[in-house]
Amino acid sequence: MTDPARIDTDDQRSLDSILAAIPELTSRAGHVRDFATIMRELRGRELERWMAAVDSDDQPALHPFVRGLRGDQDAVTAGLTLPWSSGTVEGHVNRIKMLKRQMFGRAKPDLLCKRILLSN
Incomplete structure (x- = not known):
């Protein structure tokens, strides 16, 4: 997952042009960016606050x-x-x-076991 602070300049330009063309996406992009930060930095305790912000915003x-x-x-x-x-x-x-799905109906458990062990 890319850190929003380290986004490529071309990608940032593309994102900026999309957000300029569709302003209602700006808030949504902010929420997605905040959730990515929660995921990347393991800030699970902030999840409830993030969900409340999304609920209060019309998204x-x-x-x-x-x-x-x-x-x-x-x-x-x-x-x-x-x-x-x-x-x-x-x-x-x-x-x-x-x-298992590939061998459905074609093999007994012993052959399936061998195939699983040899598939590494």
């Missing part, structure tokens, strides 16, 4: 995202606060599920 495009965050807010806050990540494990689970 209907972001409201479904905020509702989704509120649906499991404790887990989201922990994920945006703690330094640990389950991304590697999730990647392996995804790979194993793909192999």
Whole structure:
């Protein structure tokens, strides 16, 4: 994820021209930039304040995202606060599920196990 402070000059120019052409995106871009900062700097404790700001601002495009965050807010806050990540494990689970789907109905568990072990 790119730090908004380190955005490429060409990309910044493009963003500025888009925001100048569509002014209502300026507020939305600010909210997205703030959320990116919360994610990048693990400031999960600021999540509630950010969600309240989005709710108070008229940004209907972001409201479904905020509702989704509120649906499991404790887990989201922990994920945006703690330094640990389950991304590697999730990647392996995804790979194993793909192999299982490829072999659906064609192999017994022993062959599937061998294929999983040999697919590294």
